[in-house]
Amino acid sequence: MLExxxxxxxxxxxxxxxxxxxxxxxDLDRSAATLAAxxxxxxxxxxxxxxVRARLFNDxxxxxxxxxxxxxNALIRPANDVFTSLWRSATAACAVSFPTYSLRLQPCWQGSGC
Structure with missing residues (x-):
């Protein structure tokens, strides 16, 4: 069931x-086009x-x-950020379903060791 x-x-x-x-x-396309310019x-x-700076700020x-x-910068994320967001979702749901254990849930990549 937990699985x-x-x-x-x-x-x-x-x-x-x-x-x-x-x-x-x-948003990324628009910003990338601006930075490319x-x-x-x-x-x-x-x-x-x-x-260069004068011309750049003129344009x-x-x-x-x-x-x-x-x-x-807001759209760029580290390669492991998907796992972090997935972990947050999972721990939030577990906190509701299993409140006794949720306090001990911490991903190993955030210091608890694997």
Missing amino acids: ALLRDLFNNAEKADKKTRRRSLK ACKVVLDSSISDDN LPRVTLEKALDEV
Whole structure:
């Protein structure tokens, strides 16, 4: 029974994660395009090093670049982050179903050892 519960929890969390990632692709595309335009200016050898920042901020306002960078950073995640989000979902459900044991649930990659 616990195995079935955990399997369902992990499957549902994985589906939710994929759905969230698909929704964030539009934001990622927009931000990546903005950062690509910034890189184009930085890599343009016809612009002197002394003028790169001035040209960059002329073409793309600083606030636009900051927003794009924040969006990309928010969407980037470490390779093991899927497991962390799955673990949070599983432990939340276990806390409801098995409150006595939920206090001891801690993923091994967060310091408890495997």
